[in-house]
Amino acid sequence: MADIKLKEDLMGLARKWQESRVFLAACELDVFSRLNDFKSSKALANELGVKERYLDRLLNTLVVLGLLEKKDGMFKNTEVSGRYLDKNSTEYLLGLMHQAHVFYGWALLTDVIKRGVSAKNLPFGKPIENWVEPFITAMQQYASERAPKLIDLIDFSGCKKFLDLGGGSGANSVEVAKRFPEAEVFIFDLPEVIPITKKFVSKTGDFKNIHYLEGDYLKRDLGGSYDIILLSNIIHAHGKDEVERIFSACNKALKKKGKIVVHEFLVDGERISPPWSVFFSINMLVHTENGDTYTENEIKELFEKTGFSFISNTPTGLNSDVVIGEKL
Ligand SMILES: C[S@@+](CC[C@H](N)C(=O)[O-])C[C@H]1O[C@@H](n2cnc3c(N)ncnc32)[C@H](O)[C@@H]1O
Missing domain, CATH: 3.40.50.150 (Vaccinia Virus protein VP39)
Incomplete structure (x- = not known):
């Protein structure tokens, strides 16, 4: 059983999803396949067709999570990220994308329980493509x-x-x-x-x-x-x-x-x-x-x-x- 004793424990528990959400967003955006060499957030934002400031804040958070290195404003995969998260690596963990997919159902858990139906039967459920x-x-x-x-x-x-x-x-x-x-x-x-x-x-x-x-x-x-x-x-x-x-x-x-x-x-x-x-x-x-x-x-x-x-x-x-x- 988890040891919850302090109000700080409750606050920590409430925030636990944030790390995983940042990681899964990065996997969905496929940033790791493009960061085998140091690159600026501007250059990567151009490649991905997204806004620089949005991507930059995500990349900084990935540094905090230990998934990217940052030097002189440029970002690069860590050894583990390059090995397992780059789609071109022979050891790429495609199975991680399954977690990115199931997240959308879990995000609707309150309504799943309120209505007694699975997430895909909720009118606002997100249809997942290419999940098989x-x-x-x-x-x-x-x-x-x-x-x-x-x-x-x-x-x-x-x-x-x-x-x-x-x-x-x-x-x-x-x-x-x-x-x-x-x-x-x-x-x-x-x-x-x-x-x-x-x-x-x-x-x-x-x-x-x-x-x-x-x-x-x-x-x-x-x-x-x-x-x-x-x-x-x-x-x-x-x-x-x-x-x-x-x-x-x-x-x-x-x-x-x-x-x-x-x-x-x-x-x-x-x-x-x-x-x-x-x-x-x-x-x-x-x-x-x-x-x-x-x-x-x-x-x-x-x-x-x-x-x-x-x-x-x-x-x-x-x-x-x-x-x-x-x-x-
Ligand atoms: C959780 S996976 C388990 C796979 C495997 N037995 C294992 O232990 O890794 C469930 C498997 O059952 C298959 N499956 C689910 N519903 C099925 C059905 N109605 N008829 C045939 N296969 C089905 C899925 O496609 C999937 O491969």
Whole structure:
């Protein structure tokens, strides 16, 4: 729990968003791709087609944040900014733009709660363009770090056919395909995502055992005879009714005794811990119709309703849990 004792703590908390807002504005304006050499705010303002004084004040604040250097009135990237924030760098963090996009929904949180609808259903919500690739790239950054740990926690003995439902960037599937070349690995995702998935997968190798399925998992048949189905960070985007439909579809698609693996940001029974998951609940309120974080018990109840017995729940140690069920 945060330690709030003084009125200064309250004032500090109220201002916390400012640093992030300056950083995200700079990412959206793409200043870091243009500051690998010292440049004046006037020269950069001309390049960007914005007013010098406005840009100058932003650049000064980026110096305070440690993201730019300033010498003789000129600005330049720090080593870290040049490495990760310049679009031309091989290590550019495109996934950061996902945070810039979700900010607009979070800015409407008061109205989201007052009206009980997600930000995109508010009349004054800002439509976000070109969000899919930054979103999947952000998922790739998280998933590639978690995948080895996550796959360690699943028993793949005898697994011939594996489905990664809502596989995103394919990081989890790549880990499975590498470790278990005898298993056929299927990545299922939306048609607009699969080309991005293929791009990420092909960067890591040429996997003959990875196959792609395009469609909406709430509408399309998932195929069949799977030994294991992974739902990694999937159910939080859905309300309980939809999760029940998804689990039922998985049950139908699994072999007898097949495993359903739910990798999620779980909350405790009071929904106040761990902090990452509690904040994630807000992200789901803002950005989905009925999405939420779930407790272990809620997942167990949904397993029971859809023909699974509960096997185990293991924390990954990376803000997430792996809950496994077996088809009855
Ligand atoms: C939060 S991401 C998780 C990606 C990946 N499983 C991971 O752990 O990194 C959710 C994924 O589900 C996909 N998705 C969401 N709704 C879907 C639907 N109705 N049908 C198929 N895929 C869907 C998204 O495109 C996205 O790739």
